[in-house]
Amino acid sequence: MNPLVVRHLAFHYVVPEGTRPPGMSCTPQRLEEHIKWLQENEFEIMTCGEVGNYLTEDDITLLRKHATLSFDDSTRDHYTNVLPILKKYGVKGTFFVPTCILRGIFPPVMGLQFLIKEKGAETVLTEVLPNILKGTFYSRLLEEGVLNIPDDYRNSGESDIAGKIKTIFNDTVPPHLQIEAMEEALSFYFPKVKMEDLVADWFANPSQLRTMGDAGMEIASHTVNHQRLGLMSRDEVCFEAEKSNSDLFTFLRIRTGVFGWTFGGEFKSSIKGGVKRSYKTAWNFYHSLEEVPEGDIYADWMNIPRVNEAAYRLD
Numbered sequence: 246m247n248p249l250v251v252r253h254l255a256f257h258y259v260v261p262e263g264t265r266p267p268g269m270s271c272t273p274q275r276l277e278e279h280i281k282w283l284q285e286n287e288f289e290i291m292t293c294g295e296v297g298n299y300l301t302e303d304d305i306t307l308l309r310k311h312a313t314l315s316f317d318d319s320t321r322d323h324y325t326n327v328l329p330i331l332k333k334y335g336v337k338g339t340f341f342v343p344t345c346i347l348r349g350i351f352p353p354v355m356g357l358q359f360l361i362k363e364k365g366a367e368t369v370l371t372e373v374l375p376n377i378l379k380g381t382f383y384s385r386l387l388e389e390g391v392l393n394i395p396d397d398y399r400n401s402g403e404s405d406i407a408g409k410i411k412t413i414f415n416d417t418v419p420p421h422l423q424i425e426a427m428e429e430a431l432s433f434y435f436p437k438v439k440m441e442d443l444v445a446d447w448f449a450n451p452s453q454l455r456t457m458g459d460a461g462m463e464i465a466s467h468t469v470n471h472q473r474l475g476l477m478s479r480d481e482v483c484f485e486a487e488k489s490n491s492d493l494f495t496f497l498r499i500r501t502g503v504f505g506w507t508f509g510g511e512f513k514s515s516i517k518g519g520v521k522r523s524y525k526t527a528w529n530f531y532h533s534l535e536e537v538p539e540g541d542i543y544a545d546w547m548n549i550p551r552v553n554e555a556a557y558r559l560d
């Protein structure tokens with residue numbers, strides 16, 4: 246499939262100018278510009294699942310010029326800001342949900358974003374992380390000059406300090422420790438608030454997700470706990486894949502064959518095999534690619550590339 250006739254755009258926070266979300270973001274106006282551009286240029290806007298439905302073992306010729314709009318992490322703005330825009334233009338989007346939020350648990354990396362937003366990146370770097378890493382080898386990563394921040398963070402428009410915090414936490418703290426570390430940090434800084442109430446404020450809640458599904462939006466899996474799958478065993482990856490799939494059915498009565506890789510990047514074939522047991526297609530995310538990659542982007546159904554919307558010029 247020629248990349249020039251395919252545009253799979255990945256979005257994160259969609260919030261007004263000046264809101265300064267603690268992660269990748271665009272404004273509602275920019276989302277509208279993307280949609281107008283795609284419609285003016287005669288792209289058919291589909292959900293990821295609809296694209297998947299066209300993929301058969303031998304024939305994808307029915308797919309013409311097409312695009313997807315997908316939104317990662319299920320933050321509240323997807324309900325308040327994105328849904329009305331998609332409805333206004335009569336298009337459908339795919340929403341990748343980390344399903345621990347359905348039972349009132351903050352995905353650790355999103356808890357980190359929440360702390361950055363509420364307490365400031367400096368506090369997270371000088372208080373929260375040292376506490377989490379105390380007594381471990383990884384604490385030396387906090388020292389000045391030890392860590393090179395991966396270009397992915399820099400290229401996606403995040404500040405160096407946020408990049409450093411996220412790199413240390415996401416890429417070094419073992420996944421099972423991340424969950425309890427974040428619980429402890431949140432209860433330390435917000436002793437009077439229950440985690441489920443923080444989650445209810447920060448994310449789209451189950452009834453909002455159901456409303457989105459009823460409006461024709463696709464709700465798809467983004468693992469259970471939104472962690473680095475490359476740091477996990479194959480069994481743990483299988484758990485994240487299967488459990489998030491069954492969670493969407495248990496909590497929302499939604500069946501999906503669509504999986505969104507958390508963080509994106511390269512994945513070992515053993516890990517892709519673990520995800521393939523529960524999904525027809527798995528969608529990757531490229532932070533800093535400026536165009537959908539060359540070649541047959543549907544050659545590997547477990548690795549369909551999505552591009553950071555911020556990479557596109559719309560003129």
Ligand SMILES: [Zn+2]
Pocket residue numbers: 317318467471507508
């Ligand atoms: Zn994500």
